[in-house]
Amino acid sequence: MPDPSQLINSGVPVSWYLVLSAILFALGVAGFLFRRNIITVFMCIELMLNAVNLSFVTFANQHKQVSGHIFAFFVMVVAAAEAAVGLAIILTVFKNRATLNIDEIDSLKN
């Protein structure tokens, strides 16, 4: 942990961004595991993708390379496509089952 006067002058340590990203990712994992609504589970996946993007951009800043931004951009594109297809799947499941609770959508389990 750097001393306070150094922090004011030199900015934010890179590790703080990475820790923030890790916490956001962990919260996404927690929501993914503990929530029961399929739409909320899906939103937690988006939260995890955002957390990973944040560490990509942090490393791009640290290494002074633009490649990290490109990877984050591709993650964004894939997330948008995934949201469209995933929400279409949720619509279809709701049409057939009339439920959004993931405990009741367990045909593959038996």
Added chain:
Amino acid sequence: MDLIFFIVFGGIALISAISVVLQRHPIASALSLVGVMGSIAVLYLQLGAEFLSMAQIIVYAGAVMVLFIFVIMLLNAGAESRRGRSWTAQLLGLPALLAFIALIGFFVQRGFSNVGFVKFGNFTGGSAQGVGMALFTDYLLPFEVTSVLILIAIVGAIVLARKEMD
């Protein structure tokens, strides 16, 4: 100044993320997620990723979240019930989560504590020009493949969500 900026918007991101996980109603979760994405866009700006920051607001906070809210409204999703959770999950969930965060934090502090500082303006390659230059020279093939991916996603979404024709 950088530090205050980071603490304010990192704090907003953190509180909104906790709210995403804890809110019982999907609409409240979705609005909290918009808060997370907005504050992450501000952090991108501080990290020198201007193009990504705007793309984040337009694509995530704009398009993706509107799609989510659209589906929540369409399906009339209500608050989820608290019952039906195993007691192991209730008992071990929070400690396991905290242990996971502590472990990652420990290794990040050990491995990246002396790699430098983020200061606004010390990296200027993230403008639309910089990103476009890299995207259309070094990463041209992945970029073109992405367009095929999006086409497949469009077709898939339409096929899944259409009404059955008899």
